[in-house]
Amino acid sequence: MGATQNIQKQISKLADGTTFKYEQLDIEPQDFSATAKAIERLIAKGVIKRVSTGVFYKPKKTAFGELKPNEEEILKPYLFEKGKRIAYITGISLYNRLGLTTQIPNSIKIASRNKRITVSNGNVKASPVKSYVDVTDKNFYLLELLDALKDFKKIPDLDKSSVIKILLTKLKELNPTETKILIKCGLAYPPRVRSFLGALLENIKAEGDLTALKTSLNPLSEYEYGINEKQLATAKNWNMK
Known part of the structure; x- marks a missing residue:
């Protein structure tokens, strides 16, 4: 299977509205150049769209037109590195999702142990905070709860x-x-x-x-x-x- 067909097949399996980065695709090193060209052709055809440099999404089509991915979906690719989770969303955005506050932040906080993650993509902005331990798929949702205890007195409208x-x-x-x-x-x-x-x-x-x-x-x-x-x-x- 050629690089173009391989990428088309992988993207066809993604759910509509999903964001992704190159590293989330199964690409052989020698096929990277061909893959980049295939991605550009798919963008030109409207099959996928660019969120920011190196970040793409598969549009979700509805009777009212295409829907852009929500904030968390846009930020999702930044939470992983080489397929492994290294970060999670914290702060007021998290506490809103958990039902602890009705407030919605202007900027989202992303916690990671060893990487400072900053995002500025249109209305979606995120700034880094340091997590207390290494973040994994097995503990990130537990760290969310611990953060809520840490920030308990700072949660707005508590x-x-x-x-x-x-x-x-x-x-x-x-x-x-x-x-x-x-x-x-x-x-x-x-x-x-x-x-x-x-x-x-x-x-x-x-x-x-x-x-x-x-x-x-x-x-x-x-x-x-x-x-x-x-x-x-x-x-x-x-x-x-």
Whole structure:
């Protein structure tokens, strides 16, 4: 199969509205030049469109015309490197998606351990923040929850009782292996986050050993979140106030 046919076949299998980069395509090194030309021909035909340099998308056609990919889809290619996840969306955009706030940010935050990811593509803008641990497909959604605990007091329009209920629900949905990974990742976060995480996990009687979280904390330290025992019954056990 020639390079052009190979690319056409791969793109035909992509869902409409999907964004992609060259590195996400199965291309032999010797075929890269031919692939680039094939991509340009497909753009000329309207089969795919360019989002930015090296980033493309397959348009989604509707009765009202073509739909452009949403913000998260545009940013998706930047979250991966050589097929492996290296970053995730965090900040207010994440907290909006999780239902913790109704606010919508002007700029999106992208967290990565070793790479600063900046995006400026029309109305879609993203700036980098450093993640506390290496980001993978197995932990990024757990890091999202830890970030919510870290930024709890900074989340705009925060309803503490409602947000705690949402967080408890999400933690209950984790299986024991996921909870174990969550605790391990949590140990890399500041003490106040470890305290909050321990209180939440104890509240739902999670299947996991909380000893590491407990012993990582200074028993004389207090962590001010403005949370009372009616909102989180186990808060006092973890020196939260």
